[in-house]
Amino acid sequence: MAVLTQARVQHSTAFRLRKLRGQVLFWFVLSLFIIFACFPVYWMFLTTFKQVNDLYNLQNNPLLFQLAPTLDQVQYLFERTNFSTWVLNTGEVGLAVVVITVVICVPAAYVLARSQFPGSGSLGMGIFLTYLVPPTLLFLPLSQLVVGFGLVNDKWSLALVYPTFTIPFCTWLLMGFFKNVPREITEAARVDGCSRLGAMFRIVLPLSVPGILTICIFAFTLAMQEYVYALTFVSSSDQKMITLGVVTDLIRGDVFFWGSLMAGALIVSIPVAIVYNLFMDTFVRGITGGALK
Amino acid sequence: MAEVARTRSVGFRATGGWIGHFLDSEKVFGYVLVAPAVAYIVLLVGYPFAIALWFTVSNATVAHPIANFTGLTNLVAVLDDGIFRRALINTFIFTLTSQALQMVLGTILAFLLLRKFRGRRIARALIMIPFTIPIAIGAMAWTWMLNPTYSVINWVLVHAGLLTQGPNWLGEEYPAMFSIILVNVWRNLPFTAIVLTAGISAVPQEIIEAASLDGASWLVRWRKVMVPIIAPILYIALLFSLVFTFTDMTVVWLMTRGNPVDATHVIASYAFQTGVVAGSLGRGATMSLFLFPVMLVGAIVILRNLKARTLD
Numbered sequence: 001m002a003v004l005t006q007a008r009v010q011h012s013t014a015f016r017l018r019k020l021r022g023q024v025l026f027w028f029v030l031s032l033f034i035i036f037a038c039f040p041v042y043w044m045f046l047t048t049f050k051q052v053n054d055l056y057n058l059q060n061n062p063l064l065f066q067l068a069p070t071l072d073q074v075q076y077l078f079e080r081t082n083f084s085t086w087v088l089n090t091g092e093v094g095l096a097v098v099v100i101t102v103v104i105c106v107p108a109a110y111v112l113a114r115s116q117f118p119g120s121g122s123l124g125m126g127i128f129l130t131y132l133v134p135p136t137l138l139f140l141p142l143s144q145l146v147v148g149f150g151l152v153n154d155k156w157s158l159a160l161v162y163p164t165f166t167i168p169f170c171t172w173l174l175m176g177f178f179k180n181v182p183r184e185i186t187e188a189a190r191v192d193g194c195s196r197l198g199a200m201f202r203i204v205l206p207l208s209v210p211g212i213l214t215i216c217i218f219a220f221t222l223a224m225q226e227y228v229y230a231l232t233f234v235s236s237s238d239q240k241m242i243t244l245g246v247v248t249d250l251i252r253g254d255v256f257f258w259g260s261l262m263a264g265a266l267i268v269s270i271p272v273a274i275v276y277n278l279f280m281d282t283f284v285r286g287i288t289g290g291a292l293k
Numbered sequence: 294m295a296e297v298a299r300t301r302s303v304g305f306r307a308t309g310g311w312i313g314h315f316l317d318s319e320k321v322f323g324y325v326l327v328a329p330a331v332a333y334i335v336l337l338v339g340y341p342f343a344i345a346l347w348f349t350v351s352n353a354t355v356a357h358p359i360a361n362f363t364g365l366t367n368l369v370a371v372l373d374d375g376i377f378r379r380a381l382i383n384t385f386i387f388t389l390t391s392q393a394l395q396m397v398l399g400t401i402l403a404f405l406l407l408r409k410f411r412g413r414r415i416a417r418a419l420i421m422i423p424f425t426i427p428i429a430i431g432a433m434a435w436t437w438m439l440n441p442t443y444s445v446i447n448w449v450l451v452h453a454g455l456l457t458q459g460p461n462w463l464g465e466e467y468p469a470m471f472s473i474i475l476v477n478v479w480r481n482l483p484f485t486a487i488v489l490t491a492g493i494s495a496v497p498q499e500i501i502e503a504a505s506l507d508g509a510s511w512l513v514r515w516r517k518v519m520v521p522i523i524a525p526i527l528y529i530a531l532l533f534s535l536v537f538t539f540t541d542m543t544v545v546w547l548m549t550r551g552n553p554v555d556a557t558h559v560i561a562s563y564a565f566q567t568g569v570v571a572g573s574l575g576r577g578a579t580m581s582l583f584l585f586p587v588m589l590v591g592a593i594v595i596l597r598n599l600k601a602r603t604l605d
Binding site: 034105126133268 | 316317319320322323324326327329330331333334337338340341342343344345348355358398401402405408410416418419420421422423424425426427428429430431432433434435437438440442443445448449479482483484487488491532533536537539540541542543546547561564565568569574577578581582585592
């Protein structure tokens with residue numbers, strides 16, 4: 001009996017030790033991943049608020065503030081660059097993209113999710129696959145199309161082009177929302193004499209407002225962070241959107257204005273990061289076309 | 294059939310103006326509502342794609358977009374270009390290495406995030422950060438971290454005693470290639486991990502328990518039980534990840550611009566250099582379309598494997 005108890009005690013100690021070792025290993029590996037993920041953001045933050053003498057002094061420990069933090073770099077960004085213009089451009093173009101996307105996506109997603117007609121399945125699939133067409137395949141012909149529209153070096157060329165990726169993405173996402181509205185509700189309305197269009201506007205759309213707002217947010221942020229088309233179509237500083245402006249205009253010749261550049265980077269990143277963190281699961285569902293339930 | 298009959302009769306009874314009446318045929322309603330989306334995509338994706346195809350067999354330049362048919366001249370010239378061949382190899386190295394690293398690290402990360410622990414939500418949000426900030430911004434932050442003079446990474450490595458002098462990350466051939474891959478993995482790892490997490494947590498617990506009762510080891514449980522179940526999700530995540538990595542130019546363009554001495558170009562960045570910066574539309578389009586057949590075959594294979602059950 002005594003032997004047995006002793007064995008059990010030994011066993012449980014070994015077990016506990018193993019568990020502890022597992023815990024330590026777990027937190028260690030997780031911390032490595034977190035540091036890898038977050039360090040660049042910490043670095044942006046440091047660079048933004050450091051004084052120039054601190055930033056470019058090789059004797060200092062770069063991981064900490066050696067001199068008092070400063071807002072000089074942020075001030076430079078707002079006062080000596082076109083930053084406020086870029087914010088404004090982003091707002092205008094982003095809004096146009098959102099409007100175009102919603103107007104086109106809502107009806108398409110509605111019928112693809114709720115009606116059956118010859119070819120509806122392959123149309124849905126086709127629209128989904130368009131999202132896979134990468135910008136680097138199309139930037140050359142699109143640049144010629146932009147010339148044709150008379151939109152050379154004009155921010156509105158981006159409002160024309162960005163829906164090519166927001167439409168497929170948002171349509172697919174919205175289909176998921178529309179599928180969740182029970183069929184019985186619309187059927188009942190139809191029996192009561194409501195037309196198809198009426199059922200859509202009066203019944204399904206009001207119930208899908210959260211879904212529509214979600215795609216508005218995605219359309220805006222997808223447009224806001226795009227880089228390749230922006231780089232191709234727009235070259236004047238006053239026509240740039242925020243992401244392109246920050247990563248191109250704060251480099252003059254060989255001189256990088258790192259402080260202000262990182263300040264701009266931080267200002268762009270924070271809202272986008274918050275939105276995507278809140279809507280991460282929806283975003284992934286949109287990308288994977290509902291393969292994730 | 295019965296359902297069709299019922300819809301018809303309902304349609305008949307429906308009131309509304311003539312538009313409402315016209316749209317009451319399910320078919321007409323469907324086509325009319327989906328038409329704008331299709332039109333937009335045809336006009337701004339399909340049509341440009343056709344122009345791109347024409348560019349590949351013509352001598353179009355930005356200065357002279359109206360061009361003559363030149364057959365396979367562009368293809369021959371592109372294949373003859375040493376930088377392009379280097380870019381082609383780089384593209385494969387870049388894509389395959391990034392993908393392999395993401396899959397291995399992503400699986401580890403997914404299992405970490407699946408455990409129940411205090412602060413899990415915060416940990417998850419922090420892990421997601423690289424994926425949530427614009428890639429152009431992330432690439433610039435890394436460029437600054439890898440700066441030849443002020444590299445904070447070198448500072449850490451030197452002060453940790455791992456190196457006496459850090460490399461010029463973006464100025465030397467191999468370190469530059471390594472940096473580009475690193476940034477790409479940094480960016481896409483959260484996506485891979487979150488897809489895997491969602492997939493794994495959808496696997497019924499009983500199946501895993503049954504397998505482990507039958508004496509299956511961890512590796513066997515993973516390969517023979519879980520992977521087959523989450524395969525559809527893996528496939529679609531892989532498809533997106535592959536296509537976007539294969540055709541990405543943002544990281545390369547911002548970090549090295551193909552340098553040193555054109556050693557780090559990928560096809561997309563070199564196509565941009567040739568087509569947009571140098572203005573040679575024909576050559577540039579030939580380059581950017583060069584891998585399209587590979588991608589198409591890859592996409593078809595992956596989508597076939599997906600089968601109907603995932604995309605209902």
